[in-house]
Amino acid sequence: MAFAVTARRRPARTAETARRGVLTAVGAAAAVLFLLPLWWMTASALRPQEETFGTLSPVSVWTVLPRHLTAENFGRLGEAGFTLAMANSVLVAAVTVVVGLAICSMAAFALAVLDFPGRTAVFAVMVVSFLIPFDAIAIPLSSVFRDVGLQNTYAGLILPGIGNGLAVFLLRSFFLGIPQELAEAGRVDGLSWWGVFWRVHLPLSQPALIGAGLILFVFQWQSYMWPLLIAPDPAKKVAPVAIAQFAGEHGVDFGGIFAGAVVTTAAPLLVLLFFQRYFTQSLSASGLKG
Amino acid sequence: MDTSDARPLRPAGRRTPGRRPARALTVLAALLLTAACQSGGSAEQPPQVSGDEPVTLTFVNAQDPGTFDEVIAGFTEANPNITITLETLPFDDLNSSVQSRLGAKDASIDLYDVDEPRLASFAARGYLADLSDLRAEAEGKIDPKALDATSYQGKQYAMPRWTSTQLLYYNTELLEDAGVEAPSSDPSQPMTWQEVAAAGEQAQQAGAKYGFTFEQVDRYYQLQPLPESLGGGPGLEGEGLLTPAVTNPAWVEAMSWYKSTFDSGLSPRGITAEQTTPLFSDGETAFFAGGPWNAPLFDEAGVDYGVAPFPMFEGGRAVSSTGSWATGVSPFSEKQEAAKAFIRYMTTDATGAWQASSRNLPVQQEAFSRYLSENASDTRSEQLAAIIEHELANNAVARPTTVGFVDFETVMNKAFADIRNGSEPAERLQQAAEELDRALAKYPRE
Numbered sequence: 231m232a233f234a235v236t237a238r239r240r241p242a243r244t245a246e247t248a249r250r251g252v253l254t255a256v257g258a259a260a261a262v263l264f265l266l267p268l269w270w271m272t273a274s275a276l277r278p279q280e281e282t283f284g285t286l287s288p289v290s291v292w293t294v295l296p297r298h299l300t301a302e303n304f305g306r307l308g309e310a311g312f313t314l315a316m317a318n319s320v321l322v323a324a325v326t327v328v329v330g331l332a333i334c335s336m337a338a339f340a341l342a343v344l345d346f347p348g349r350t351a352v353f354a355v356m357v358v359s360f361l362i363p364f365d366a367i368a369i370p371l372s373s374v375f376r377d378v379g380l381q382n383t384y385a386g387l388i389l390p391g392i393g394n395g396l397a398v399f400l401l402r403s404f405f406l407g408i409p410q411e412l413a414e415a416g417r418v419d420g421l422s423w424w425g426v427f428w429r430v431h432l433p434l435s436q437p438a439l440i441g442a443g444l445i446l447f448v449f450q451w452q453s454y455m456w457p458l459l460i461a462p463d464p465a466k467k468v469a470p471v472a473i474a475q476f477a478g479e480h481g482v483d484f485g486g487i488f489a490g491a492v493v494t495t496a497a498p499l500l501v502l503l504f505f506q507r508y509f510t511q512s513l514s515a516s517g518l519k520g
Numbered sequence: 521m522d523t524s525d526a527r528p529l530r531p532a533g534r535r536t537p538g539r540r541p542a543r544a545l546t547v548l549a550a551l552l553l554t555a556a557c558q559s560g561g562s563a564e565q566p567p568q569v570s571g572d573e574p575v576t577l578t579f580v581n582a583q584d585p586g587t588f589d590e591v592i593a594g595f596t597e598a599n600p601n602i603t604i605t606l607e608t609l610p611f612d613d614l615n616s617s618v619q620s621r622l623g624a625k626d627a628s629i630d631l632y633d634v635d636e637p638r639l640a641s642f643a644a645r646g647y648l649a650d651l652s653d654l655r656a657e658a659e660g661k662i663d664p665k666a667l668d669a670t671s672y673q674g675k676q677y678a679m680p681r682w683t684s685t686q687l688l689y690y691n692t693e694l695l696e697d698a699g700v701e702a703p704s705s706d707p708s709q710p711m712t713w714q715e716v717a718a719a720g721e722q723a724q725q726a727g728a729k730y731g732f733t734f735e736q737v738d739r740y741y742q743l744q745p746l747p748e749s750l751g752g753g754p755g756l757e758g759e760g761l762l763t764p765a766v767t768n769p770a771w772v773e774a775m776s777w778y779k780s781t782f783d784s785g786l787s788p789r790g791i792t793a794e795q796t797t798p799l800f801s802d803g804e805t806a807f808f809a810g811g812p813w814n815a816p817l818f819d820e821a822g823v824d825y826g827v828a829p830f831p832m833f834e835g836g837r838a839v840s841s842t843g844s845w846a847t848g849v850s851p852f853s854e855k856q857e858a859a860k861a862f863i864r865y866m867t868t869d870a871t872g873a874w875q876a877s878s879r880n881l882p883v884q885q886e887a888f889s890r891y892l893s894e895n896a897s898d899t900r901s902e903q904l905a906a907i908i909e910h911e912l913a914n915n916a917v918a919r920p921t922t923v924g925f926v927d928f929e930t931v932m933n934k935a936f937a938d939i940r941n942g943s944e945p946a947e948r949l950q951q952a953a954e955e956l957d958r959a960l961a962k963y964p965r966e
Contacts, residue, residue, distance in 0.1 A: 283798045373624035462607045474610035482794040
């Protein structure tokens, strides 16, 4: 009997081990495929431009490893005013996240908890707003912004990023998962709606807030066309625009582009690494009913 | 700015949106349309600045950093009340960005750089102020061909600053290794394209990675001389240059030769125009068709090279690409007089034009002579200067000045890329002609 059980279990365990092995191999291969462009970008930022293209064909170990390490490419970033552009990007993204989260969470709370006429219609408009690509409205919007004197201002860069339909959607879904009874109990105990929002919903929604914050952050961090339209002043230049300027008419400074890309990737990478647990949690939690 | 990656989640809401959003959608669409239709409208003809009032001009361009430092210093020394702020945009976005801003009558641009073949389209849309008074002052000082290339329907819409031409670079060492005789630097004795291909193949057999490459692969600017050399014309004809003419035998022959250089492995596929220069500066390529701007880069890379005139087809005529940047004034600017004063200094004045030339060829004739003499420091640069002078005087053919140029260039560049990747030239050019018919139909024929 004991023999029979072991005999039955062993193949099952072997199959399980094999399955796990294959999955691990596939997972590792996928990870390498995702990592490779980032690795190549970093390696290319650390070597002279000629080496980057000289080692492309035939493919060898030197295609992905820098043979002559140099920090020159990063030095050129400084000369091209990249530091200011990076500071602008950080400022714009940070203000967008703080102000945007405040506005989006309040809107989401109103749409999820407060009952008022036209609530569904308002929500529908917000859903539609994030389905329209921003690029499609950027040009007419920029002329409105210019008319009200927002050209070449930080406000002009920040404003389109703070009211994000997707962030409202995400937060509203999360708030809907919080039992209505909690809000009612709070009201019975004398809390105002503001108190319910501040003391009940916000503390319970940390993962969703981080998820929404990341959406707001990424929107601003990668925005290129809008800053180009509304803030062409060199003093208000943001990092993606500064990187694009390494591509001139008669040649492209790929070393500078790679170095700029490394610096601009590092910031969101750190933010994501730090918050990724909450981010995935927020995506799964906000899709489920509490 | 695209957030479409993030998939919307299914809301857990108690009241899922039902049919009512349709009305909300209509309202939203109306709001968006209103926003879209709303344009500036605030730019009225302003009083012109005069005297010593302080003025700040915004000059939108896409040049390398430092290009205008000298000319701005020279101009502001003589005009201390005028300050010039540079708005340097990424090269690929200059035209679209300027168009969208001027389309909204943005008064914050005073003057901007115009790519010569795009001038007609900008002028026809009313994005350029008439500078005909500056032309009168420039007669006799600026190359008349460049002045013509920047005028449209009899009016001067921008002032030309630089010009360009093409030449053939060769790697001395690679040719020596292959036992190939170096091409003549005599401007009147260009190689034929067939000879370039044969010599390039020989060099490849002796170890060169590539035999030949164009600097600007798949771009009309550099490929226009191929059909033109065989008498095939620029590809546009008729009234307003709005009728495609890219299917004649000369075009097919020229494009067949272009394709053959990639089929045989003489030139590399899968490399963009931005990546070709390193192929020559790394010493991997025997011949390189490029502009005078490549020479300083090759000097810097320390490659052993020589220069020869731009090749032509056997039995055809010698033709070289030309044209460059011009500067125009925005009609919505409130400081047009000051902007004109700066343009006058930068283009017509010999000192200003020299200061503004950077490493480009100035069209101001005194500045051009100075460019040639100052750059002819050794035998090779003397040869380079002689070729430039000869090509500009005899072989330069400008891109067609037409409102449809942007459409034309877009369609043709795609066709060039397809031919390079293996499409049959005759069929692909026929397809391009049909696409052009459709694309150019929107422009009125006078």
